[in-house]
Amino acid sequence: MDKTNHVETLAVHAGRAVDPTTRAISPPIELSTTFERGADGSFPSGFSYARTDNPGRRSLEECIATLEGGGRAFCFASGSAAVTATLTLLRPGEHLLAPAECYHGTLSQIRTLFAPHGIEVTLYEARGAAEIEALWRPNTRLVWVESPSNPLLGIADIAELARLARAHGARLAVDSTFATPLAQRPLDLGADLAVHSTTKYFGGHSDVTGGAVIVRDAELAQALAQIQVLGGAVPSPFDCWLIRRSIATLPCRFRAQCENAGRVARYLAGSVAVERVFYPGLPSHPGHALASRQMKYFGAIVSFCVPGGAREALATAARLELFTRATSLGGVESLVEHRASIEGPATRTPQNLLRLSIGLEHADDLVADLAQALASG
Numbered sequence: 173m174d175k176t177n178h179v180e181t182l183a184v185h186a187g188r189a190v191d192p193t194t195r196a197i198s199p200p201i202e203l204s205t206t207f208e209r210g211a212d213g214s215f216p217s218g219f220s221y222a223r224t225d226n227p228g229r230r231s232l233e234e235c236i237a238t239l240e241g242g243g244r245a246f247c248f249a250s251g252s253a254a255v256t257a258t259l260t261l262l263r264p265g266e267h268l269l270a271p272a273e274c275y276h277g278t279l280s281q282i283r284t285l286f287a288p289h290g291i292e293v294t295l296y297e298a299r300g301a302a303e304i305e306a307l308w309r310p311n312t313r314l315v316w317v318e319s320p321s322n323p324l325l326g327i328a329d330i331a332e333l334a335r336l337a338r339a340h341g342a343r344l345a346v347d348s349t350f351a352t353p354l355a356q357r358p359l360d361l362g363a364d365l366a367v368h369s370t371t372k373y374f375g376g377h378s379d380v381t382g383g384a385v386i387v388r389d390a391e392l393a394q395a396l397a398q399i400q401v402l403g404g405a406v407p408s409p410f411d412c413w414l415i416r417r418s419i420a421t422l423p424c425r426f427r428a429q430c431e432n433a434g435r436v437a438r439y440l441a442g443s444v445a446v447e448r449v450f451y452p453g454l455p456s457h458p459g460h461a462l463a464s465r466q467m468k469y470f471g472a473i474v475s476f477c478v479p480g481g482a483r484e485a486l487a488t489a490a491r492l493e494l495f496t497r498a499t500s501l502g503g504v505e506s507l508v509e510h511r512a513s514i515e516g517p518a519t520r521t522p523q524n525l526l527r528l529s530i531g532l533e534h535a536d537d538l539v540a541d542l543a544q545a546l547a548s549g
Contacts, residue, residue: 179239179354180423180424182239183235183419183422183423184420186235186238186239187230187231187232187238188231188235198417199228199231199416201228201409202226202227202228202409203409204222205221207220207221222406223401226406226409227409228409228412228413229406229409231416232245232415232419233245233246233384235416235419236368236374236419237386239353239419240353240357240358240359240366241353242359243386243388243393244387244388244393244396245384245385245386246384246385246386246393246396246397246399246400247370247382247383247412247415248382248384248385248406249381249382249383249406249407250369250371250381250383250405251277251349251368251369251372251383252281252369252383253383253403254368254369254383254385255278255281255367256281256285256405257396257399257400257405258367258385259282259285260399260403261314261343261395261396262291262313262314263313265290266291266292266312266314267291267292267294267313268282268291268313268315268316269296269307269308269314269316270282270293270294270295270296271296271316271317271321271328272295272296272297272520273297273318273321273326274316274318274321274322274347275322276514276515276519278316278347279295292311294309300329301333301335301336304336308340313341313342313343314342314343314344314345315333315336315337315342316345317345317347317363318346318347319346319347319348319350319351319356319466320350320351320463320471321350322473322511322527323450323473323475323511323521323527324450324475324521325450325451325452325457325459325471325473325474325475326459327452327457327462327463327466327467328346329462329466330344330356330358330361330362330363330466331361331362331466333363334361334362334363337364343365343392344358344362344364345363345364345365345366345367346358346363346365346367347367348366348368349367349368349369349373349502350471350501351467351471352374352422353366354426354427354468355467355468355470356467359387361466364387364389365385365386365387365392366386367383367384367386368385368386369382369383370382370415371383371500371502372500372501372503373422373425373426373472373502374415374418374422374502375415375418376418376421376422376425377414377418377504378503378504378505379414380411380414380418381407382411382415425504425532426469426472427469429472429530429532430453430469430470430472431535432472432531432532432533432535433451433470433472433473433474433528433530434451434470435535435538435539436530436542437449437453437454439539439543440474440476440542441454441456443542443543445478445546445547446476446477446478446546447476447478447479447524448476449474449475449477450474450475450476450525451470451471451474452470452471453470453471472501472502472529472530473501473527473528473529473530474527474530475511475525475527475528476525477522477524478524478526479524480524481523482512482513484524485510485523485524485525486510488526488545488546489508489526489545491544491545491548492508492545493541493544494506494533494537494538495507495528495538495541495542496508497509501529502529503529503531504531505531506529506530506531506538507529507531508527508528508529509527509529510527511526511527512525
């Protein structure tokens with residue numbers, strides 16, 4: 173597949189071909205766990221065992237790698253498994269720099285699975301490269317970035333952090349789930365690893381979990397291939413089929429969701445019933461200028477604070493009719509979530525904050541629903 177093709181074309185065709193046996197346009201789901209060897213002991217089909225590789229997974233990985241601008245993609249059973257695979261690249265005694273503001277599941281992994289096993293960790297507050305460099309240690313080997321961040325939509329300068337990591341012999345990993353390759357491609361900006369929860373926009377229909385890590389470096393690819401096969405946290409053939417099928421509409425879905433999110437964010441920013449809005453597409457957002465340079469679209473997540481605390485935020489969410497109260501994001505339906513109650517007592521998220529995942533409903537209907545919920549408070 174020619175990587176110079178437009179993203180809409182790549183989303184339909186990359187890693188996908190007419191089935192050579194049946195000439196089926198829709199690729200089959202290969203459920204077999206094992207594949208016949210040749211008489212000489214080889215594997216003429218290129219497949220040996222489902223955990224090692226599968227036709228559907230190969231198709232999905234080729235597609236995601238192409239969308240991210242080349243290299244190799246490694247798919248996993250969930251976004252958390254993709255994060256685990258990335259952090260497993262670290263060895264005991266090595267140092268990880270990670271943002272204090274990011275997905276709470278990632279922080280839980282770092283604290284629970286990696287720090288007790290000898291990985292040194294520093295959680296940084298700042299997003300500026302100079303301030304992060306001040307936290308550097310001789311054994312720093314990986315910088316973790318989430319941009320836009322969850323749930324405050326903070327924007328990190330990926331290119332500047334990539335230069336910093338490279339200058340110190342470390343690697344930069346970017347969780348780009350909120351952006352998708354439609355909005356930004358971290359590898360093009362100098363990052364070493366791009367990480368996604370494919371549960372979200374790639375799947376896009378709230379019916380499948382998955383994760384992916386994309387790299388261009390051959391040494392990293394070899395290490396991730398080993399982690400994927402030996403760790404075994406691979407997606408099922410059906411999961412791969414669902415995600416690959418959904419990617420064909422990703423450009424259309426994501427653009428429409430981003431447009432809706434901009435409309436919603438502008439409405440919330442002008443509402444007297446709203447205390448603060450977090451959306452990088454708003455000029456008032458502290459990362460707006462950087463996001464304008466770094467991203468093609470501003471994403472489809474909007475967070476906002478209502479006056480009061482958790483009680484008022486939860487009451488506002490309960491009054492919404494089109495927004496479903498549920499965890500996750502990226503699906504065709506709009507969701508609302510009180511993040512602080514999900515993250516627990518140690519949360520840094522404001523108690524009066526609600527996070528919206530904007531779907532494909534008409535923007536006027538979403539705004540009207542928010543207006544009635546806010547007016548009833």
